[in-house]
Amino acid sequence: MTAAEVEGVEGYRVRARSWIRSNLEPADFTTLEAGLAGELSEAEELAAIDHERRLQRKLFDAGYAGISIDRDYGGQGLSPAHQRAFNEELTGFDYPARLQVPNFSPCAAVLLDFGTEDQKRTHIPAILKGEKLWMQLLSEPSGGSDVAAALTTAVRDGDEWILNGSKIWTTGAWWSDWGLCLARTNWDAPKHRGLTVFIFPLHRDGVDVHRIEMLNGSKEFCQEFLTDVRVPDSDRVGDVDQGWTVGTRWMFHERMLYNSPLITAPPTGRPTQGAVSPVGVARDIGVLDDPRVRDLIGEARMLEMVEGELQERIGTAVRSGRMSDQGAAIARLYHGVSAARARSINFEIAGATGAAWVDDDGSAAGRGIDFLMRQSPCIAGGTTEMARNVISERVLGMPRDRTTDRDLPFREVPRGPAAGADSRS
Amino acid sequence: MTSIFSTVVVTMLLEPTPDQEFLKETTAKFLTSQASVAEIRRLRDDPIGFDRDYWRRGADLGWTSLLVPEALGGGSVSGRGLIDLTLIAHEFGRHAAPGPLVPTNVVAAALAASAVGPSAPSVSTEHSDVIGALLSGRATASWCMEETGGFGRMTTEARRDGQEVVLSGTKRPAESAAQADFLLVTAKTGEGATQVLIPSGTPGVSVRPMQTVDLTRRFAVATFDEVRLPIAAVVGEVGSASEEVEHQLRVAQVILNAETVGAMERAFEMTVEWAFDRYSFGRPLASYQELKHRFADMKTWLESSHAIADASAEAVAAKAPDAGLLISVAKAFIGHYGGELIQDCVQIHGGIGLTFEHDLHLFLRRATLNSSLFGTPADHRQRISTITIAEECAG
Numbered sequence: 001m002t003a004a005e006v007e008g009v010e011g012y013r014v015r016a017r018s019w020i021r022s023n024l025e026p027a028d029f030t031t032l033e034a035g036l037a038g039e040l041s042e043a044e045e046l047a048a049i050d051h052e053r054r055l056q057r058k059l060f061d062a063g064y065a066g067i068s069i070d071r072d073y074g075g076q077g078l079s080p081a082h083q084r085a086f087n088e089e090l091t092g093f094d095y096p097a098r099l100q101v102p103n104f105s106p107c108a109a110v111l112l113d114f115g116t117e118d119q120k121r122t123h124i125p126a127i128l129k130g131e132k133l134w135m136q137l138l139s140e141p142s143g144g145s146d147v148a149a150a151l152t153t154a155v156r157d158g159d160e161w162i163l164n165g166s167k168i169w170t171t172g173a174w175w176s177d178w179g180l181c182l183a184r185t186n187w188d189a190p191k192h193r194g195l196t197v198f199i200f201p202l203h204r205d206g207v208d209v210h211r212i213e214m215l216n217g218s219k220e221f222c223q224e225f226l227t228d229v230r231v232p233d234s235d236r237v238g239d240v241d242q243g244w245t246v247g248t249r250w251m252f253h254e255r256m257l258y259n260s261p262l263i264t265a266p267p268t269g270r271p272t273q274g275a276v277s278p279v280g281v282a283r284d285i286g287v288l289d290d291p292r293v294r295d296l297i298g299e300a301r302m303l304e305m306v307e308g309e310l311q312e313r314i315g316t317a318v319r320s321g322r323m324s325d326q327g328a329a330i331a332r333l334y335h336g337v338s339a340a341r342a343r344s345i346n347f348e349i350a351g352a353t354g355a356a357w358v359d360d361d362g363s364a365a366g367r368g369i370d371f372l373m374r375q376s377p378c379i380a381g382g383t384t385e386m387a388r389n390v391i392s393e394r395v396l397g398m399p400r401d402r403t404t405d406r407d408l409p410f411r412e413v414p415r416g417p418a419a420g421a422d423s424r425s
Numbered sequence: 426m427t428s429i430f431s432t433v434v435v436t437m438l439l440e441p442t443p444d445q446e447f448l449k450e451t452t453a454k455f456l457t458s459q460a461s462v463a464e465i466r467r468l469r470d471d472p473i474g475f476d477r478d479y480w481r482r483g484a485d486l487g488w489t490s491l492l493v494p495e496a497l498g499g500g501s502v503s504g505r506g507l508i509d510l511t512l513i514a515h516e517f518g519r520h521a522a523p524g525p526l527v528p529t530n531v532v533a534a535a536l537a538a539s540a541v542g543p544s545a546p547s548v549s550t551e552h553s554d555v556i557g558a559l560l561s562g563r564a565t566a567s568w569c570m571e572e573t574g575g576f577g578r579m580t581t582e583a584r585r586d587g588q589e590v591v592l593s594g595t596k597r598p599a600e601s602a603a604q605a606d607f608l609l610v611t612a613k614t615g616e617g618a619t620q621v622l623i624p625s626g627t628p629g630v631s632v633r634p635m636q637t638v639d640l641t642r643r644f645a646v647a648t649f650d651e652v653r654l655p656i657a658a659v660v661g662e663v664g665s666a667s668e669e670v671e672h673q674l675r676v677a678q679v680i681l682n683a684e685t686v687g688a689m690e691r692a693f694e695m696t697v698e699w700a701f702d703r704y705s706f707g708r709p710l711a712s713y714q715e716l717k718h719r720f721a722d723m724k725t726w727l728e729s730s731h732a733i734a735d736a737s738a739e740a741v742a743a744k745a746p747d748a749g750l751l752i753s754v755a756k757a758f759i760g761h762y763g764g765e766l767i768q769d770c771v772q773i774h775g776g777i778g779l780t781f782e783h784d785l786h787l788f789l790r791r792a793t794l795n796s797s798l799f800g801t802p803a804d805h806r807q808r809i810s811t812i813t814i815a816e817e818c819a820g
């Protein structure tokens with residue numbers, strides 16, 4: 001496409017706005033919230049996913065899927081600025097919220113960075129059409145922060161690899177189609193030099209997906225047991241034993257969160273996001289005039305708006321090379337801390353109704369459960385402690401923590417017992 | 426071991442134009458030589474708090490002219506003077522520099538706004554001499570706006586009496602009111618606002634110097650006891666200046682925020698360097714995870730403050746519909762986290778961080794002062810809340 005054929009961002013925005021207004025419903029996050037709160041039956045949850053798949057297809061058919069993805073892979077070949085304009089116009093409208101993270105970023109992002117031409121031509125269009133949903137298989141029962149210490153093992157057998165091991169804490173794996181998986185291919189090399197990335201469908205022999213109940217009753221968490229899973233070498237992403245090169249970018253995409261140019265979602269900092277509004281909580285229990293409550297409402301809005309501006313700043317700085325990729329950890333840390341604070345604020349405003357409620361308490365009902373789940377945004381997607389390590393060591397250049405495992409053959413690295421179910425049982 | 430910090434720092438305004446870069450650099454150089462920490466300490470007991478010649482030379486660098494249109498002798502470098510001014514203010518913060526940057530700019534902008542018609546720029550001569558004096562740095566101004574009794578409270582009154590205007594009330598803290606050549610007093614007239622420009626020494630005006638946390642900024646209680654001035658002293662119209670006053674407030678807040686971000690940045694850099702150089706238990710402080718994690722938090726507050734300072738400055742410069750919300754968000758966030766960040770810098774310095782000899786307090790002083798002027802973080806959270814509730818209850 002020549003420069004002249006690329007539509008200007010503002011013209012595009014106007015066109016997107018009118019399409020969105022006449023084709024998408026107003027946003028309604030009740031099923032999303034109910035799903036996260038563990039209040040939906042399996043059938044309701046699947047119906048919600050199907051609805052989002054159809055929404056994604058609708059975006060694709062109208063030419064609004066993969067806005068900044070190359071046309072060769074089914075995208076629109078436009079710029080991140082076009083995607084941003086579309087996202088801004090999306091504020092207040094229904095969109096496939098569950099299909100963004102990890103499906104588009106990091107999964108599609110990693111495929112675009114490291115996938116073979118064949119892999120990209122096969123998988124990206126299917127993601128863009130909502131036909132295939134992807135999951136990341138990264139964390140293991142033995143640890144999620146130390147990603148490079150993966151125990152799941154792939155052994156070569158001719159043109160195939162045989163995978164064994166277990167992955168855990170994968171949200172929504174039970175309704176997903178494909179997984180992006182980090183596995184160990186060399187136990188004699190130091191941990192970062194013996195990893196390889198593979199892709200495979202989740203619903204097949206040898207892949208056993210178990211749902212795990214979270215403390216709020218949700219069963220979105222899953223654990224996968226891999227038993228002699230055969231993966232063709234053509235489904236390897238990146239070079240053998242070079243999985244950490246892929247993994248580093250993977251982690252970057254994960255930290256970019258909703259700032260990734262592959263994400264279709266209203267920008268952070270707009271009041272109509274899925275989160276429960278503190279104004280609603282205050283109104284529903286009649287404390288809107290309490291100056292202490294107003295202080296909390298002000299704080300919540302402040303944190304949310306600053307997050308939007310921070311993401312924009314970090315995104316721009318990283319894209320232009322003014323800041324290294326590692327800078328994404330700054331936005332990640334902010335997000336975790338402020339999202340956790342938002343839950344505390346809602347709980348505090350709700351007063352005793354936050355701890356004991358009836359259904360007609362409106363927005364105040366259930367805020368105590370959110371509080372119980374408060375740390376989730378500080379853990380999911382790599383913990384805030386990991387983000388702090390990255391910022392201090394990679395952005396500020398402070399000395400790395402002393403570790404004993406960097407140069408040891410991986411099989412000699414000390415290990416503790418694993419969390420979750422025992423994968424070898 | 427040295428920090429790689431300087432290679433990764435992202436400056437105020439992510440992508441300044443070459444002209445903006447030049448503006449910033451010349452001020453940075455000038456302040457480095459003319460507003461050294463020794464000079465700031467020397468000014469501690471100086472009743473004026475800055476050197477007149479320093480201020481005139483600063484005016485030549487553009488410190489006072491950016492908010493005034495060319496037709497009146499001012500001019501910006503990028504076409505958006507307020508954004509340009511944030512670059513200067515940022516350097517002021519990085520140096521804890523002396524001089525009445527906020528009041529002089531706010532008053533110059535207010536006079537210019539009243540002198541230039543909204544459509545075709547036509548100079549009304551009433552205040553153009555004063556504008557000229559402020560732009561050249563020959564004179565400085567004070568904006569007498571705040572009062573006690575809570576942010577936004579206004580008891581000072583201006584009433585029209587024939588061809589005169591009569592002012593009564595007390596303003597505090599009024600920056601530079603005892604040093605400035607002109608005072609712009611904001612008062613109420615019925616439900617509306619009136620602004621009056623008063624030359625210093627006008628009968629009925631008394632100015633009592635205050636003590637303050639900053640070493641070089643000066644504040645006073647300015648009392649107006651039935652002060653009579655010709656009607657020409659009114660800036661704009663009697664009783665109809667509310668919108669202008671609100672904009673002036675936002676401009677002042679933009680400048681303060683940019684300055685605080687500069688002070689935060691400097692304190693943070695000093696502390697990063699300290700953490701690399703200071704050893705304890707045989708290794709640098711920068712190697713302890715507890716401290717590394719606090720630096721990560723501080724870096725996050727710093728980048729966030731940059732981000733919201735820039736975004737709110739853009740909104741105020743453009744008089745965007747969400748400017749009021751954004752500027753309160755910025756003032757609340759920077760006011761709060763500016764203090765948190767620099768206090769943690771003090772903590773990580775240990776005992777020396779509490780001494781007069783160390784430079785850290787220069788930046789702590791500036792950030793502390795700025796967080797309280799024109800609305801504390803708590804005041805602005807109330808404002809944000811009011812706007813948020815109105816939005817949600819309407820939509």
Ligand SMILES: Cc1cc2nc3c(=O)[nH]c(=O)nc-3n(C[C@H](O)[C@H](O)[C@H](O)COP(=O)(O)OP(=O)(O)OC[C@H]3O[C@@H](n4cnc5c(N)ncnc54)[C@H](O)[C@@H]3O)c2cc1C
Nearest residue numbers: 136137138139143144145169170171379380381382383385
């Ligand atoms: C809602 C949710 C969704 C998730 N979705 C997925 C998913 O789709 N796919 C996937 O693979 N994983 C997923 N995860 C898992 C998540 O990535 C991990 O839980 C996380 O990386 C932490 O790993 P861990 O639970 O094993 O804790 P550990 O790594 O054992 O860490 C335990 C604690 O120790 C801290 N810690 C560990 N090492 C250090 C260190 N060096 N310095 C300082 N502190 C340290 C951690 O920060 C944490 O607080 C999800 C988690 C949540 C909560």
